[in-house]
Amino acid sequence: MHLSGPPWRWLWGLVLLLACTLAWPAPIQFERAELIEPGAPARTVALPDAWERSAPQRRGVAAYRIELPAQALQGSQPAFFAQRIGNAFRVRFNGHLLMDTGVGRQPLPNVAQYPQILALPPALVRPEANELLIEVQGEPRREAGLSTVWVGDRMALDPLHDHALNLRVRGPWLLASAGVTMGIFALLVAWRTRQALYGWFALGNLLWAWRITAMSVRDPGGWALALQFLYELSHSLLVAALLMFMLAVVQRDTPRARKVMLLFVAVEVSLTVGNALLNWPLLRTANLLLALLFVGGAAVHLARIAWQSRSSTAAVLCLAGMVGAAIGVRDWVTLRLLFDYDAITWTRYFILALMAVMAWRLVEDYARSLLAQQRQTRELQAALQAREQELQQAYEARRALDRRQAAAAERDRLLRDMHDGLGGRLVSALALVHLPDQKIAEPATLQDLRLTLDDCLTELRITLDSLETEQRSLGESLAEMRFRLEPSLRAAGIRLVWNVEDDALDTPLSPGATLQVLRIVREACTNVIKHAQASVVWLSLQRNGGDIGLTVLDNGMLQRSTPGRRAPMPVPSGKRGLASMRRRAEALSGRIEIGPHPEGWSVALRFPVDGTAAAG
Amino acid sequence: MLTVYLVEDDPLLARHVLEALDSAEGIRCVGHADRLSKARAELPACQPDVLLSDLGLPDGDGTELIRELNRNGHDWHPHILVYSVFGDESRVIHAIESGADGYFLKGGPDRELIAAVERVAHGESPISPAIARYLLKRLPQALDAAGERQSGGGPHLTTAEHAVLKLVAQGYVTEEVGERLTMTAHAVATHIRSVYAKIQLRPRPIAAGLMN
Numbered sequence: 114m115h116l117s118g119p120p121w122r123w124l125w126g127l128v129l130l131l132a133c134t135l136a137w138p139a140p141i142q143f144e145r146a147e148l149i150e151p152g153a154p155a156r157t158v159a160l161p162d163a164w165e166r167s168a169p170q171r172r173g174v175a176a177y178r179i180e181l182p183a184q185a186l187q188g189s190q191p192a193f194f195a196q197r198i199g200n201a202f203r204v205r206f207n208g209h210l211l212m213d214t215g216v217g218r219q220p221l222p223n224v225a226q227y228p229q230i231l232a233l234p235p236a237l238v239r240p241e242a243n244e245l246l247i248e249v250q251g252e253p254r255r256e257a258g259l260s261t262v263w264v265g266d267r268m269a270l271d272p273l274h275d276h277a278l279n280l281r282v283r284g285p286w287l288l289a290s291a292g293v294t295m296g297i298f299a300l301l302v303a304w305r306t307r308q309a310l311y312g313w314f315a316l317g318n319l320l321w322a323w324r325i326t327a328m329s330v331r332d333p334g335g336w337a338l339a340l341q342f343l344y345e346l347s348h349s350l351l352v353a354a355l356l357m358f359m360l361a362v363v364q365r366d367t368p369r370a371r372k373v374m375l376l377f378v379a380v381e382v383s384l385t386v387g388n389a390l391l392n393w394p395l396l397r398t399a400n401l402l403l404a405l406l407f408v409g410g411a412a413v414h415l416a417r418i419a420w421q422s423r424s425s426t427a428a429v430l431c432l433a434g435m436v437g438a439a440i441g442v443r444d445w446v447t448l449r450l451l452f453d454y455d456a457i458t459w460t461r462y463f464i465l466a467l468m469a470v471m472a473w474r475l476v477e478d479y480a481r482s483l484l485a486q487q488r489q490t491r492e493l494q495a496a497l498q499a500r501e502q503e504l505q506q507a508y509e510a511r512r513a514l515d516r517r518q519a520a521a522a523e524r525d526r527l528l529r530d531m532h533d534g535l536g537g538r539l540v541s542a543l544a545l546v547h548l549p550d551q552k553i554a555e556p557a558t559l560q561d562l563r564l565t566l567d568d569c570l571t572e573l574r575i576t577l578d579s580l581e582t583e584q585r586s587l588g589e590s591l592a593e594m595r596f597r598l599e600p601s602l603r604a605a606g607i608r609l610v611w612n613v614e615d616d617a618l619d620t621p622l623s624p625g626a627t628l629q630v631l632r633i634v635r636e637a638c639t640n641v642i643k644h645a646q647a648s649v650v651w652l653s654l655q656r657n658g659g660d661i662g663l664t665v666l667d668n669g670m671l672q673r674s675t676p677g678r679r680a681p682m683p684v685p686s687g688k689r690g691l692a693s694m695r696r697r698a699e700a701l702s703g704r705i706e707i708g709p710h711p712e713g714w715s716v717a718l719r720f721p722v723d724g725t726a727a728a729g
Numbered sequence: 730m731l732t733v734y735l736v737e738d739d740p741l742l743a744r745h746v747l748e749a750l751d752s753a754e755g756i757r758c759v760g761h762a763d764r765l766s767k768a769r770a771e772l773p774a775c776q777p778d779v780l781l782s783d784l785g786l787p788d789g790d791g792t793e794l795i796r797e798l799n800r801n802g803h804d805w806h807p808h809i810l811v812y813s814v815f816g817d818e819s820r821v822i823h824a825i826e827s828g829a830d831g832y833f834l835k836g837g838p839d840r841e842l843i844a845a846v847e848r849v850a851h852g853e854s855p856i857s858p859a860i861a862r863y864l865l866k867r868l869p870q871a872l873d874a875a876g877e878r879q880s881g882g883g884p885h886l887t888t889a890e891h892a893v894l895k896l897v898a899q900g901y902v903t904e905e906v907g908e909r910l911t912m913t914a915h916a917v918a919t920h921i922r923s924v925y926a927k928i929q930l931r932p933r934p935i936a937a938g939l940m941n
Contacts, residue, residue, distance in 0.1 A: 570836050592858035592900030597834075599902065604838040611900055618899055 140265020146177035161454030163258040181243040188266025191233040196260035199225025205246040228277035292322030310361030317354035349381030588618025617656035637665035637716040645669030669713040734777035749839040780807040799828030831855030853918040861897035884927035
């Protein structure tokens with residue numbers, strides 16, 4: 114029997130055509146041989162001969178004798194080629210041993226996975242009656258047998274051998290490495306995402322990769338039977354894992370599905386164990402058929418899901434299941450019904466379709482999560498913007514409120530100042546005017562009146578200054594103050610010595626705090642003009658770290674040359690003036706020392722710059 | 730004899746000022762107006778040495794009169810002293826830009842007023858810390874010691890002018906500024922006058938009185 118199927122026939126046709134063109138004699142395929150078994154008459158058997166069908170219980174050596182016609186050996190390099198010979202074999206050509214893969218060795222090796230090509234030495238070729246003897250040693254359950262045999266020129270057989278090698282050895286290794294890669298990849302994804310579907314896929318892939326190459330072990334030693342048993346056993350696990358994967362993809366991996374799957378595996382395992390114990394190939398055939406039916410059933414189930422939920426994913430999976438089942442049917446018929454020892458299983462290549470599904474699924478997942486993330490980012494940004502806007506509005510509202518409160522506080526302060534300061538002074542001036550006429554005419558009263566009115570102007574001026582929006586430094590405000598006071602001081606014959614440090618001048622102060630300082634200075638200077646009889650007044654301003662020190666010192670004591678005595682300050686401006694200076698110093702969180710000094714009278718104010726923000 | 734013309738709408742204050750000036754030695758009041766129109770009409774005939782003018786007047790702002798006097802082509806020009814209630818800085822500065830020589834606060838002692846009139850007649854320009862501060866902000870300091878004008882810019886302050894203005898803004902009076910900068914009070918006054926000239930719309934030649 115040929116490698117089946119029309120495509121192969123076409124290929125062979127081309128190869129043969131090529132061979133003819135190159136004048137190589139066509140190789141001859143032998144589909145019959147004479148079987149020689151110990152203790153039995155020789156008989157003719159058809160090739161390929163799978164022992165699982167022809168002699169499942171045979172344990173030992175059976176020799177296949179093939180008579181080679183002269184034209185088979187015409188080429189310059191006669192050779193022999195077979196798809197499969199297993200488990201171990203020996204080849205004799207015209208009685209000469211050409212090859213031995215370990216016949217008679219225990220435990221028995223297994224080379225059945227490898228296509229064989231062997232040169233027949235031209236020196237051994239006889240003019241006629243050439244004979245090829247293939248002694249095959251096999252064991253039950255280890256897929257022993259002999260494929261069809263080709264004899265012809267090496268140049269014509271090499272392509273056949275190469276092709277078989279690709280499909281039986283190289284291809285499977287390639288698939289196995291791809292399967293292991295995908296399996297590990299899926300395993301990592303499963304570990305990170307905690308999604309069962311990747312776990313099932315990883316299990317399926319790793320099992321698949323193992324199964325493809327498990328039988329390629331030439332010399333499994335004592336493990337040969339165990340290996341075969343596990344190989345058969347793993348089939349059901351593989352089918353279950355991949356079906357669970359498919360169900361997980363469409364989110365139907367329900368507990369019920371798991372139970373059904375477990376039942377399936379249990380039946381399959383019992384069949385496998387039965388075959389291992391009883392060596393009934395029928396059990397394995399039934400085992401595979403059951404798996405096939407199960408896959409078919411799953412495909413139908415997926416088709417129903419696809420139809421019900423209009424899911425393209427389910428449809429793709431259903432298609433994959435159908436293709437898998439179809440390939441499975443082909444393999445099952447070829448290998449389990451016809452026992453074609455030449456044939457290659459197609460199922461192993463089906464993993465490529467599943468990998469494509471998986472890749473598609475991963476791309477879909479990635480794209481979906483990326484899109485979801487983008488959407489989420491957009492939504493977050495929108496939410497953020499809305500929140501920012503709210504905050505902005507709240508901030509604006511808060512600011513408006515603060516402004517209103519500040520304005521109200523400012524108005525209160527102004528009213529208080531007007532009432533206590535300007536109002537009080539105007540009342541004093543009025544009281545002076547209301548004195549009896551002869552008293553008013555006295556120079557002292559007039560001087561008092563003038564000073565009081567002057568004070569009113571200064572008070573009004575510094576109150577207006579404190580309303581200016583532009584914040585002034587302490588120095589600027591003090592300079593203005595001096596400008597106002599200077600004429601009055603000069604008129605009283607007092608020289609003001611201005612002794613201010615640049616550092617202190619540049620200190621920024623709140624308008625309220627500045628107002629307090631200016632009022633203290635004004636009060637001190639007014640007192641000097643009124644009571645000190647001084648000729649010089651020193652105003653010093655220093656900054657000492659976070660503190661401002663301000664001193665107003667006069668030389669009234671020296672002028673009077675009566676140390677230790679000082680004229681008592683007349684009420685009301687005296688005591689009330691001192692009290693108001695103390696109150697203002699407290700408002701600045703500072704302290705003030707007012708009292709006699711060796712030279713005269715000293716008013717020393719010290720207050721922290723930081724503590725003045727709230728003052729006023 | 731120093732001649733003064735007063736523009737003031739408050740009759741009580743006007744009478745007081747006129748009396749005070751007339752009582753001073755060497756000063757004579759040659760006229761008084763309570764509104765701009767009258768001042769405009771009388772000034773060309775009076776040709777006073779000093780114009781003492783209020784700003785807020787019933788028929789307009791004193792600044793207008795100052796500007797007109799500054800613009801006219803007469804061969805005489807009075808020294809102008811603005812007479813104002815607690816020095817409304819922005820108005821005063823506007824008046825100085827229009828050509829005023831300085832200002833004096835209403836309510837000050839008579840002696841101080843007379844001294845201010847005399848000083849302004851000598852070409853000095855009274856200044857206050859607030860005006861000094863404004864000038865410091867308004868005029869950038871020249872980078873080279875000599876430069877009055879930098880390329881591409883408007884007028885600049887010389888280093889000395891800057892130093893003078895800075896001390897005035899800190900509250901020092903003219904004499905103290907002179908002591909601190911080791912220059913005469915006269916030199917301080919010259920610097921201030923030259924700074925005023927820089928901000929005036931049409932600078933006049935530095936007052937002849939100062940040169941005498």
